Amino acid sequence: MMEKLLLRNVDKENSHTIDVYLSGGGYRAFKKALKEMTPDDVVEEVKISGLRGRGGAGFPTGMKWEFAAADVKEPKFFVCNADEGEPCTFKDRVIIEKDPHALIEGMLIGAYATGCRYGYIYIRGEYPIGRKILERAIAEAYERGFLGENILGTDFSFDLYVHSGAGAYICGEETALIESLEGKRGEPRIKPPFPVNAGYLWKPTVVNNVETLANVPLIIERGGKWYSQIGSPDCPGPKLFPVSGKVKRPGVYELPMGTPLEEIIFEHAGGIVKDRKLKAVFPGGASSSVLTSEEINVPMDFPSLAKAGTMLGSGAIMVLDETDCIVKATLRLTEFFRHESCGKCTPCREGTDWLVRILRRIEEGKGSEDDLDVILSISETMENSFCGLGMAAHNPAASTVRKFKDEYLLHVKLGRCPFRSV
């Protein structure tokens, strides 16, 4: 059993308070960075660690910081993306609610390294409890002199605020998030320019996900080299895996990157409810391609999942058992994307709509065999969408049509869903 790193505090009583956080060594890493390291040293340490963003894209954090640090426009902003809206992703919620100071400390270190003066935590509107906990934690950090002007008697000043979203999945995309922070509808911008050079109010803006930032104090405290040796070599570190669906013990599990999916489901999450057979797994959130029960012996990291034709995404593992209908599950995920498509570009707006209509008619037993080819061709068109939402929204549909073709055809043949009791 690996030492708990990201979840080291969550089981402590009142883990969200600054006193508990300080007594566990909290803010020590920030003090070390501020007093013993230059901003360049901090960036270097994070680069050595090999930390890659945990929001889904997996971009190297140290590199992002280096770009932001190199930009000279002022002021710079440091934004935490706490808008985890990917279906069945609830890992950041645990850090926000149980260890908010780890997140704040990670932001402070990042802001110091990149020269950011102001920070925002963009939290999804669906997390009102988390918002209150963060606001309180920020107030505590101000009281103890970790935030504000001339922090701990140095030249470094940083103000931090919480900004609440209001129910829009697309705002998890960093440029849409920035638009939303500016008070607009959350629609993605064209990249480049990237936020590190032209983000909030077109000023340099670092956007890092909650889980990513929670790693930062550990890296500074114990060193990038130590960190780089945990888990997979090209994507090191501990990883939070939220597991839900038909498992006996749904929850967030901290394991090294590269832990086999099978082990996560059967050892950590307790296996399938009522000891049924596992049917299918979406291994990386709603936009990942499905894996069958024969394919789950795969290491959970970016490259291994890409090789298996799917992706790590948010690391959200969604498990279906033998009594669940794959068409219905796919329909529900695709409905989600239709609802969340911002409507800016045609392949995504029209594509999600058509997919929902076709999947629904198949699920209702009114589909035809040709519908399956139509799904695959729509899916191809959607690859040309403007942003990641549309480019990935068809993955559940296309992958289940390919891997569970018989189940789709059975719907067509029977003229009804075989899993629904009549």
Add this chain to the structure above:
Amino acid sequence: MTYEEFREEIKKLKASNKYPSLKSYTLPSLWIAEKNFSRIDPEIIRIIAQELELPLVEVEEAARFYAMFHTKEKGKYVIRVCTNLSCMLNGAEDIVSELKRLLGIEVGQTTPDGLFTLEEYECMGLCDGAPALTINEERFLRVKKEELPQILKKFGWKGE
């Protein structure tokens, strides 16, 4: 809250100096409205536009874009039932139909006494407690059909 009080709240918000741009106060202002009025009406939009020195249409666009803002009348309590994958697999559809039956309304409607609005909602990050629902800011996890009357009674439901 009266419109004048609302205007005062926005002035206070601006005085916090939280953002370097007035427009950024749009969502926080809309949140105040969402929490204190039964709907975000044209007058509210006008006040926000005036205080933030924005064209009306920009405020209106934002108010309509985000799922949590109600530009149509809502009840005192908004019930959001998640029906996304993990909740669906764990029986969310039954929860929705039972709530419809108990409250005598369809999804998207408000009870005649103005107490409850019923919404089907996307994943709220409570999937380890599937099926999950929230009533305003309170959350209910691993909800069973039989528990629903009791939950509703907490919020003043007079049925059954």
